[in-house]
Amino acid sequence: xxxxxxxxxxxxxxxxxxxxxxxxxxxxxxxxxxxxxxxxxxxxxxxxxxxxxxxxxxxxxxxxxxxxxxxxxxxxxxxxxxxxxxxxxxxxxxxxxxxxxxxxxxxx
Amino acid sequence: xxxxxxxxxxxxxxxxxxxxxxxxxxxxxxxxxxxxxxxxxxxxxxxxxxxxxxxxxxxxxxxxxxxxxxxxxxxxxxxxxxxxxxxxxxxxxxxxxxxxxxxxxxxxxxxxxxxxxxxxxxxxxxxxxxxxxxxxxxxxxxxxxxxxxxxxxxxxxxxxxxxxxxxxxxxxxxxxxxxxxxxxxxxxxxxxxxxxxxxxxxxxxxxxxxxxxxxxxxxxxxxxxxxxxxxxxxxxxxxxxxxxxxxxxxxxxxxxxxxxxxxxxxxxxxxxxxxxxxxxxxxxxxxxxxxxxxxxxxxxxxxxxxxxxxxxxxxxxxxxxxxxxxxxxxxxxxxxxxxxxxxxxxxxxxxxxxxxxxxxxxxxxxxxxxxxxxxxxxxxxxxxxxxxxxxxxxxxxxxxxxxxxxxxxxxxxxxxxxxxxxxxxxxxxxxxxxxxxxxxxxxxxxxxxxxxxxx
Numbered sequence: 419x420x421x422x423x424x425x426x427x428x429x430x431x432x433x434x435x436x437x438x439x440x441x442x443x444x445x446x447x448x449x450x451x452x453x454x455x456x457x458x459x460x461x462x463x464x465x466x467x468x469x470x471x472x473x474x475x476x477x478x479x480x481x482x483x484x485x486x487x488x489x490x491x492x493x494x495x496x497x498x499x500x501x502x503x504x505x506x507x508x509x510x511x512x513x514x515x516x517x518x519x520x521x522x523x524x525x526x
Numbered sequence: 527x528x529x530x531x532x533x534x535x536x537x538x539x540x541x542x543x544x545x546x547x548x549x550x551x552x553x554x555x556x557x558x559x560x561x562x563x564x565x566x567x568x569x570x571x572x573x574x575x576x577x578x579x580x581x582x583x584x585x586x587x588x589x590x591x592x593x594x595x596x597x598x599x600x601x602x603x604x605x606x607x608x609x610x611x612x613x614x615x616x617x618x619x620x621x622x623x624x625x626x627x628x629x630x631x632x633x634x635x636x637x638x639x640x641x642x643x644x645x646x647x648x649x650x651x652x653x654x655x656x657x658x659x660x661x662x663x664x665x666x667x668x669x670x671x672x673x674x675x676x677x678x679x680x681x682x683x684x685x686x687x688x689x690x691x692x693x694x695x696x697x698x699x700x701x702x703x704x705x706x707x708x709x710x711x712x713x714x715x716x717x718x719x720x721x722x723x724x725x726x727x728x729x730x731x732x733x734x735x736x737x738x739x740x741x742x743x744x745x746x747x748x749x750x751x752x753x754x755x756x757x758x759x760x761x762x763x764x765x766x767x768x769x770x771x772x773x774x775x776x777x778x779x780x781x782x783x784x785x786x787x788x789x790x791x792x793x794x795x796x797x798x799x800x801x802x803x804x805x806x807x808x809x810x811x812x813x814x815x816x817x818x819x820x821x822x823x824x825x826x827x828x829x830x831x832x833x834x835x836x837x838x839x840x841x842x843x844x845x846x847x848x849x850x851x852x853x854x855x856x857x858x859x860x861x862x863x864x865x866x867x868x869x870x871x872x873x874x875x876x877x878x879x880x881x882x883x884x885x886x887x888x889x890x891x892x893x894x895x896x897x898x899x900x901x902x903x904x905x906x907x908x909x910x911x912x913x914x915x916x917x918x919x920x921x922x923x924x925x926x927x928x929x930x931x932x933x934x935x936x937x938x939x940x941x942x943x944x945x946x947x948x949x950x951x952x953x954x955x956x957x958x959x960x961x962x963x964x965x966x967x968x969x970x971x972x973x974x975x976x977x978x979x980x981x
Contacts, residue, residue, distance in 0.1 A: 451817070474817035488729070491707060496675040503817065523816075525719035526641060526712075 448515070449507045450480060451523065454500050459493050467493050469520075471504055482508055482517045489520045498522060551701045562698035564691075565662045576659035579751045582765055584644060585662075586652045587617055589763040594844040595854070604763030605639065606651050609885045610851060611872025611920040612717050612760070614810045614823075615639055616885065617651045619904040622679055622687055625889040630819045636679040636687065637892060642712035647679065647689040663691045664701075667708050671700035674711075709742040717805065718823070721830040725804020725868060726929040732831055734930050745769055758925030759844045759852050759867075771795075784972065793865040795927055796837060797936040800947065802868040802926045803830040810874040811917045813891045821895045835866035835926050837948050848876060848883050852923030857954040864953060867923040875901050875915035884915055938969040 452471030459467035467484045484490060492498040498520075507519035553571055560567070565576040583589050588604035591597055606617045622638030643651050649661035665672055669692070676692040706728055717723030730737045735745070746753045752765035771779075771794040778786040779794070788797070805827045813821035839862040840853035855862030875884045875897075885908065890899035901915050941948045943964055950960045962968070 453817070495671070496673055497711065499675060521720040522715070523719060525715040525717060525722055526639060 447507055447509055447518075449505075449519075450475070451503065451505050452480065453503050454498070455479065457493055457498075457500055459490070462494055464490060464494075466490075469493075469504075471506060474503070481515060482506055482520070483514050484517045484520055486517070486520070489517070551699075554699060557695060557698050561695050562665075562693050564660055564693055565664055566660065567698065568664050568701075575751065576662050576664075579644075579662055580654055580658055582751050582753070583763045584751070584753070587640070587643065587763065588652065589765065591762045591764070593757065593842060594762055595846040597846070602763075606763075608762065609883050610760065610922060611808065611810065611874045611883065612723060612805075612870060612922060613639065614872070614874045614883075614886045615888055615904065617643075619885045619887045619907050620889075621650075622647050622689065623889060624681070624687065626893040628819050628893050633819075634893070635820065637888060638679075641679065641689065642716070643689070645689070646691060647687055663689075665692060665697045666711065667704050668701045669697040670702065670705060670708075672697050672708075704741070704743050706736070706741045718808070718825065719805075719827070721803065722805045722825070722827060724924055724926070724928070725802055725828065725830045725833070726926075727830045728928055732929055732931075734932050745774075756925060756927050757840075757842045758927065759840075759923050761925070762844075791863055793840070793863045795866050795925075795930075796864050796948075798930050798932070799835070799866055799926050799928070800931070800934060800936055801831045801833065801929055802835045802866070802924075803828050803832045804868065805870060806833070807871045808873070810872065810886055811897055812873075813895050813897060815895065820892050822892070831929055833868075834947070836869045836923070837864050837866055837953065838923065839863070839953065840865040848881055848920065849918065850921050852921065864948070866926045868926055870922045870924060871919055872922065873917060873919050876918040877910075878914040878916040879912065883920060884910075884913060938973055939966070942966070942968055 450471065450473045452473045454469050455472050456470040457467060458469075465485070467490055469482050469484060471480050471482060472478070473480055484493070489498070498504070503523045505519070505521050505523050506517055508515045508517045510516075556570070557567065569576060579585050583604060586602070586604070587606035588602040590599070590601075591603045592599070594603070597603055605613075608616055617638075617640045620637075620639040622636060622640050624634050624636055627634045640647070640651050644663045644666055645651075645653065645658065646661040646663070649658040653661070663677075666677060673692045673694065673696075676690045676694075679687055679689050682688050710728070714720055715722070721727060726732065728736050728742070743753075746755065746769055749767060752767055754767035754769035755761060755764050756769055775794070777789065779789075780786050805825055807826040809824035812824045814824050815821050838853050839855035839857055839859075841855035841859055841862040843854040845852055845854045853865065853867065874886065876882065877884050884901050885904040886897065886900040887903035887907065888900060890903055891897045898915060905911070905913055936947055940946055943966070946964065950963050951957075955963060966973075
């Protein structure tokens with residue numbers, strides 16, 4: 419009985435740790451400034467899009483998934499286009515970099 | 527109050543179904559048959575509208591200004607000719623142009639304050655006559671299908687810089703009342719970047735009016751293309767029309783009379799706009815090089831909606847000195863109310879001889895980082911020959927009239943507590959008055975009753 423309780427406690431602890439690590443991994447927010455090299459959006463009714471940004475510091479290409487309505491609208495009417503420099507914050511969710519902040523650095 | 531609420535709900539419901547961008551605009555067959563030929567197509571059904579627009583602030587970027595200290599009553603002021611440290615330039619010194627090439631990349635680019643002007647740049651800010659009327663970009667404000675790849679500057683065959691326009695039939699077939707996005711094309715990126723200047727996002731999550739499906743022009747209701755505005759101490763130009771919360775909400779907007787009593791001394795924004803954000807400071811004496819090797823003024827930016835406002839008495843007149851532009855007013859002048867402001871501080875060059883702020887042409891520093899070349903170029907444009915540039919700071923108070931919340935509005939104990947939202951001492955109250963104002967005695971019964979109701 420004691421052994422079973424111990425096994426159960428260890429298993430529970432392991433599960434809690436694993437869950438916590440998953441949550442931590444998901445919640446770590448990353449940010450970069452980069453130039454858009456490619457925008458992929460499937461027509462005017464699209465509810466998601468991807469943009470590839472070239473990180474200005476590392477020059478690495480980072481693929482970002484964009485789901486927010488305002489940014490999608492800016493892709494659709496070309497207020498944001500390839501070549502624009504973007505300030506982006508994103509989180510890794512299920513292996514994808516999902517944007518929660520995607521704004522042009524340029525102004526007037 | 528209930529009746530007013532019902533009327534408001536009905537009005538909003540009718541707005542949701544009113545002819546807007548999503549609904550078909552009359553004249554479709556004509557546009558499909560003849561194509562879109564610029565304002566002359568619009569004028570077929572809306573005669574006189576092009577000429578009308580030429581007299582507005584959107585076209586002139588200036589107007590007579592009557593509530594700001596030290597201005598010439600005979601002149602017009604606005605983005606066309608103003609100098610302050612949010613922009614440090616204006617349409618005159620920073621006219622849209624191709625900047626000198628960057629020595630590291632050999633590349634140039636187009637830039638200028640008037641890139642948002644709804645003309646074609648050949649007919650520019652304040653221009654008049656038939657050519658100007660025909661240059662108006664009606665669709666950038668009125669179409670929901672505008673293709674912004676076409677609204678970019680380019681050089682024509684004569685070497686003149688032209689601002690492109692989308693005059694396609696597709697864009698013309700999507701005309702209607704301006705949606706928020708039409709306004710935000712320019713207004714969200716004023717001052718050098720997205721949400722830099724006033725630092726608010728007009729979105730469903732952040733503004734109760736946006737959440738109800740309202741758009742900018744539901745409050746800023748245009749009359750003959752003139753748009754009513756508020757009294758932001760740093761928005762000088764106006765079309766002579768004003769907008770206020772009380773236009774819709776009346777003088778006694780609350781069911782609770784204790785709250786209504788506050789409206790004698792507090793602007794609505796004070797309780798209902800508890801956040802601000804955006805750029806807090808810029809340094810025009812120091813430009814930072816970006817990844818593209820061009821330079822931008824050093825900018826310290828808080829996130830939109832992320833900072834606390836500063837509160838001050840404001841009688842709707844503006845104190846305007848070289849080192850301060852902000853609200854005039856006091857507790858005792860009989861007309862002031864307490865308003866929330868976003869405080870911004872900008873560093874730029876002042877003329878040691880006159881004490882006045884100097885302007886800067888951005889083209890030289892953007893290309894090479896040479897800020898004094900920018901000052902020299904602006905001085906040359908403005909005919910200033912004898913000056914001595916010296917760095918200094920200017921403090922600006924920006925009005926805070928968007929980002930309205932009902933749910934998160936300030937309540938009794940958020941102000942009437944020690945260390946609360948309002949600094950009563952700074953607002954001119956005596957120690958004895960502050961002690962009384964921050965004692966729960968004034969609201970304890972009311973809040974306890976409210977807690978019972980809520981829980």
